[in-house]
Amino acid sequence: xxxxxxxxxxxxxxxxxxxxxxxxxxxxxxxxxxxxxxxxxxxxxxxxxxxxxxxxxxxxxxxxxxxxxxxxxxxxxxxxxxxxxxxxxxxxxxxxxxxxxxxxxxxxxxxxxxxxxxxxxxxxxxxxxxxxxxxxxxxxxxxxxxxxxxxxxxxxxxxxxxxxxxxxxxxxxxxxxxxxxxxxxxxxxxxxxxxxxxxxxxxxxxxxxxxxxxxxxxxxxxxxxxxxxxxxxxxxxxx
Numbered sequence: 001x002x003x004x005x006x007x008x009x010x011x012x013x014x015x016x017x018x019x020x021x022x023x024x025x026x027x028x029x030x031x032x033x034x035x036x037x038x039x040x041x042x043x044x045x046x047x048x049x050x051x052x053x054x055x056x057x058x059x060x061x062x063x064x065x066x067x068x069x070x071x072x073x074x075x076x077x078x079x080x081x082x083x084x085x086x087x088x089x090x091x092x093x094x095x096x097x098x099x100x101x102x103x104x105x106x107x108x109x110x111x112x113x114x115x116x117x118x119x120x121x122x123x124x125x126x127x128x129x130x131x132x133x134x135x136x137x138x139x140x141x142x143x144x145x146x147x148x149x150x151x152x153x154x155x156x157x158x159x160x161x162x163x164x165x166x167x168x169x170x171x172x173x174x175x176x177x178x179x180x181x182x183x184x185x186x187x188x189x190x191x192x193x194x195x196x197x198x199x200x201x202x203x204x205x206x207x208x209x210x211x212x213x214x215x216x217x218x219x220x221x222x223x224x225x226x227x228x229x230x231x232x233x234x235x236x237x238x239x
């Protein structure tokens with residue numbers, strides 16, 4: 001069975017559309033490169049009950065649940081509290097982590113030390129590009145929301161996510177309509193069920209175009225599908 005993951009982005013600004021959810025895009029691509037199939041992405045507001053409910057409901061359906069956002073020190077940064085509620089545990093100060101944060105941020109030592117109040121049983125994750133540490137509790141990884149910090153932290157622990165096989169990808173665009181190639185795509189889906197096949201149409205001044213994307217952790221199946229599909233798509237697109 002493939003390794004699976006879900007991605008949860010926390011933040012009122014993401015849910016409202018004020019900020020694009022670039023973290024989910026980056027994480028999905030990075031996880032796939034490690035052989036992890038992302039089966040769900042979601043965004044929720046900065047509400048303890050909402051976050052906790054999502055984590056309780058979804059963490060049992062995947063191998064990894066990756067959460068980003070809400071680890072700073074402002075009033076809407078509630079992720080530590082929400083994860084403690086999700087696991088029905090109290091928050092507990094990790095003493096050596098608090099001491100390190102106080103030393104690193106001497107101008108605001110007590111403010112920084114609050115970042116060490118993690119759910120009981122959590123393991124702290126280092127933040128190479130910032131202050132607030134992330135943490136992991138059971139199969140839930142919690143990372144910062146700031147993209148530069150999130151990416152650096154994820155890369156530091158990336159090997160903990162790696163699946164048995166990376167997910168390979170093939171993509172190509174054709175000057176055609178989906179209706180002209182749907183039978184070809186359907187035929188490939190039947191022949192190679194282990195290959196995910198997607199088609200993404202767009203229309204511009206030069207006419208219609210469809211991008212076809214194939215993904216699979218089975219390299220031989222992907223190669224076979226591409227070898228069969230590519231000439232068939234080219235022929236269909238010329239009609």
